Amino acid sequence: MNILVFSRYLLNDLRHDLRHSLLTIAGLSMMALSFLLASALSQAFREFGSQPGFASQNLILLSADTIDPMQGSVSQSTLEQAVQAVQAAYGPGSVRYVAPTILRTLRIQAGSTVRSMQVFAVEPRGMTEVYQLGLLEGRYPTGITEIAASEEAFDLAGWQIGQSIDFYGQQFDLVGKVSYQAGKISSLWMTYFAGENLFGTRRGFQVAAIQISASLDPETVRAYLESTPGILPDYAVYLEQEVHERLGQAIQDILKFTIVMDALALGVITFGIFNATSLTLAERSREIALLRVTGFLTGAIRRFLFGRAFLQTLLADLLGWGLAEWAIRQQMGSSFSMHGAYVRISISPENLLSGLALTILFAWLGVWLTTCSQGRQSLVALLTD
């Protein structure tokens, strides 16, 4: 049967039972949708978890009795005690800079969506010297009503430099776009004074970043600090990398869950396609037997049936892809943040192609196994079914 005749019979066949064909395509597209969404989510979390590490000479002093460091508070006297201890042990030049930092996670209205972002209030020199921000556009904030935002925050909120943003009833001018070496964090930056003005002074600061000399080993200094009287058990000292690894770890835990979801979606789509194909063919065993009686060889029948299953699967995949893109754009906004961790979701060509390849493979498998099974049955039995 040549390709034109093949296509004509194929379309006639699909059109004849249009309602059933459309229902099958709709059902399969839901499976494709769930697979593409689950794989996009797990890929997004995987990408966040696989960000490159960074070198830092910062030691981070936090309250030890809080799960979330943003709930804690570090007193000025404790910070001074820690700095003096390091200087006493390693010399007066061992501490390069100290940056008390007010830290909050805020839910900020960005367009029609609420986004969570980390807010850092720190002196301007602390932004560049300690947190090593890079200025991408505009300038660093200096005034009491000025903020800068990380590029991830810009992407999430769709902001423009020069825009006015409202926090807790206060208007801030967005003056700069910055990059933060610690990774993909949707963060806002303001001066320490602006932070005190916004959040009040009652809880002091939550984080004290102590930048030590490049010649010192941060791990050794951390161990020393933790043995200093007055630090433990009320405070904990972390390397800056560890603080962000804790966030990464939370993401990794979610990743494990999404991998399970991904595997389930994969199972649903592969066995769903296989099942849908096999059932359709089983329902039509009499027609298939009739084609054999008429003189069609099994190979030709198999090609026809696979062509039919391929067309249905392809349409379902395309529909599922369209729905997945729509869901990501409309419902998730392409990216989101969890405690400031910036996760960007997209359907990668690899996921799309692997989904397509898997569905086609299992459609073929469904056709092949069903026709093999029918080939072993007596034509008489199939015709009289």
Added chain:
Amino acid sequence: MHISPNSAPETQPDSLIHVRGLWKTYRRGQVQVEALRGVDLDIPPGAFVVLTGPSGSGKTTLLHLLCGIDHPTAGQIRVDGQSLEHASEADLTRFRRDRVGFIFQFYNLIPALNALDNVILPLLAKGLAWKKAAPRGQAMLELVGLQARQRHKPGELSGGEQQRVAIARALVAQPAIVLADEPTGDLDSTTAREVIQLMRQLNQQSGATFLLATHNLEICQVATHHYEMSDGLLIAKSTPR
């Protein structure tokens, strides 16, 4: 023509269908059913043969074995020079494609396809292009009086019209043999007579051998040969014409 249920017959040199010692047994639950019990049969080319007998006498089983959609338990079948008893599935499919047309009681048309598409299926199975197959299908539909209905699907045709389409499909590839299992079983008596007349006319025009299994004894009037079956055996024959 030769019939001999009880003794080994000689081969008829001009036989189109040549059957010797044909047995077919199958299991139905715990019971072993002997559908055919040593049938011998020779049919010459161009004959219009009618096979009658009560339900369960083995008529349909014999037709199925003759067109290679079932396998015999024992015995020999040679149709148009080809032995069927040990042929592979693929060989049997090619045999049906090239030499046999089959007409079912319930038409067995493909519902998704219109009359013309149904009729030309055997030509497409042979690898003919649509442009070559379609005119032959249209000519065949004209021959059975359905040219005006070629774009209609089976669901839009009456029982008699569907059976005419099935006849056209069975004949379009110019097979040597046309086998028909109760071709009038689902038709009213007037339509049944028309269909039988049509088949007889096509038998005379095309020279194809027709073998019909039926309960309808009226068909015997137009048959060149009449066989009667009972309990898996050919028990009687006559040559009405």
